[in-house]
Amino acid sequence: MRQDKPFEARMKLKAAEIGFAACGVARADAAPAAGRRLREWLADGAHGSMLWMEARAHHRESPAALWPEVRSVIALGMSYAPATDPLALADAGEHARISVYAQGGDYHDVIKRRLKELARWIVVEAPGADVKVFVDTAPVMEKPLAEAAGLGWQGKHTNLVSRSHGSWLFLGAIYTTLALDPDAAGQGSCGSCDACQTACPTDAFPAPYRLDARRCISYLTIEHKGPIPHEFRAAIGNRIYGCDDCLAVCPWNKFAAAAQANRAFAPRAELTAPELADLLALDDAAFREVFAGSPIKRIGRGRWVRNCLIAAGNSDSAALVAPVAALLDDPAPEVRGAAVWALSRLDRLRFAAERAARLAGEGDAGVRAEWSLTDPAATA
Template sequence: MKAALRDFAFEAGFSGMGVCRPDAIPAAKDRLGAFLGEGRQGQMSWLEERAAWRGDPGALWPEAKSVIMLAEVYEPEDSLALLSERERGIVAGYARGKDYHDIVKKRLKRVGRWLLEQAAGEEIKVFVDTAPVMEKPLAEAAGLGWQGKHTNLLSRDLGNWFFLGAIFTTLELEPDAPEGEHCGSCTACLDICPTNAFPAPFQLDARRCISYLTIEHHGPVPEEFRPALGNRIFGCDDCLAICPWNKFAARAREARYAGEAAPELGALAALDEAGFRERFKGTPIRRLGHARLMRNVLYAIGNSGAPHLAAAARPHLESADPAVRDAAAWALSRLGDMGESADRVT
């Protein structure tokens, strides 16, 4: 059954599969508790609200006997090469095309239906990133890879660039051996972080992470981090992109994940609500909302060193959103173009 399941999962578009028990990550609960105890989740209150389920997969669905972890590869253009394109805003590789939640979930359901056809009377639940499931520890326990020093999952066969999905099932499947850690003495991912978001290897302080600051954080980003954002407007791939294990990365099989890596800042700043919804329909960026994207674009304009982009920033001094007005004022001050318009920010 397990071998046939693996074959079908690969046929369905996945690049890796492993199985573990729901109780295979006993240390996760304490690690999560320590993370929350330090306040490193920032504004992500949902992490604390559902910590009991997140730290114990068995509590999420007590009837489950096996967790099937599946990996789907994406293959982005190198973000590090785009950092010098200061008049363009970098989008994290996973968010450039079709929303992975939709694609991966459909594949998981297809695999799940096949499994139910083979094992009558069993049940399944599928999860992609939106439920209180700790996918990375479970994937490590299932032998798909290991959590590197940057806390993301790494694989000797897939590199960094892959999504994770989970199928919980009442079917008893033989678990795979967990993957050991293979980072060695390498600290490339820690050294490259623009905001020093890693207090120690294998630890992340989300409050300093550019992915958190540009996506999860509401309101103005603390000024100390704004210059380090550079031209990143949605997420950050630096710690993933620098990893030496990427030389073994598998090729993506899904073309819909491809998209524009770094759109022009001036064009983005000109988008109104309707234009934003239309341009980013069906992508992860759509869930960010117009105001937060404008805030991020304005920080990037402020970091661009391009005085002509002041014209794109200036109209946002009249925004209804205070974080956008603040970002516009900051951008104009960085470009030396604030003038008397500072009074209009408040």
């Protein structure tokens, strides 16, 4: 590697060698509006039950609030562009849809390893520099910082859009005490396009560039605990972990070649089109075994089966009646409640009989409410 090149250029070459598809630099104070927008979003309650967003909001507002010594932010992106259409299973009721990013290994682990590798290179090449690496779970505003560093712009779906990688970039950041030359900020180019807004099944965008997480399928299937609100269940369809719809319809994706995606994010064959009947049969031990090393594992078996039951209720599949009914005895109330709803959609006569036999003995108020919300006389 030529040592007469500027440090920033050599760093970007090293980032590409490690596997990053995009790398840019921003001053630590380059996204001053991000903190204000965050406070407004939190004040609206649009974060739902993600109380950790509130708890460390002061750290998220700016890089210096988290680490006062930071002078530059190195924003990095890894492509996870899918090889197949994420919307292809929309009408395959007996199969489940898992968000593209969760079909392979846990991206947190993959990206953090690569960030640490680049960070080690930086401290060797720039003796005396301090660095800190962050990916997703840290209180860092990756998207505004990535825009400030020229990786793209925050689209109307609030995610980063890249001219080269569409809406398919995992983001990470390295904070450093080095005063690096910044790149030009990304320029927004969504224009009049509203494809991502109209594609959302639950109307989670009250306005362009604004997301109400409480209505977002990704939030409802991953972050939200307890029963999923009735108003969103039908719209969830067969999505059981996340939702790709607003990302998948972005016109800029035509430039995002799947071949550019990092091999570390290659989907596991059994998660590209899994059958709901198989997923409903997972007990806790089987769930942990199947999803070891997967981001899906963090939601736990209860939320996972709850999601699968909502999908089953939307499937119109007689073959799923038996596996759904078997979960009426599940020890987890969130699972039993979802099974009640699913059965009411799949088999009205079976639902009426099960309700008559079970309602009086149900000890959980939430599950009793599920039994009571549907009148068996009206569904018989």
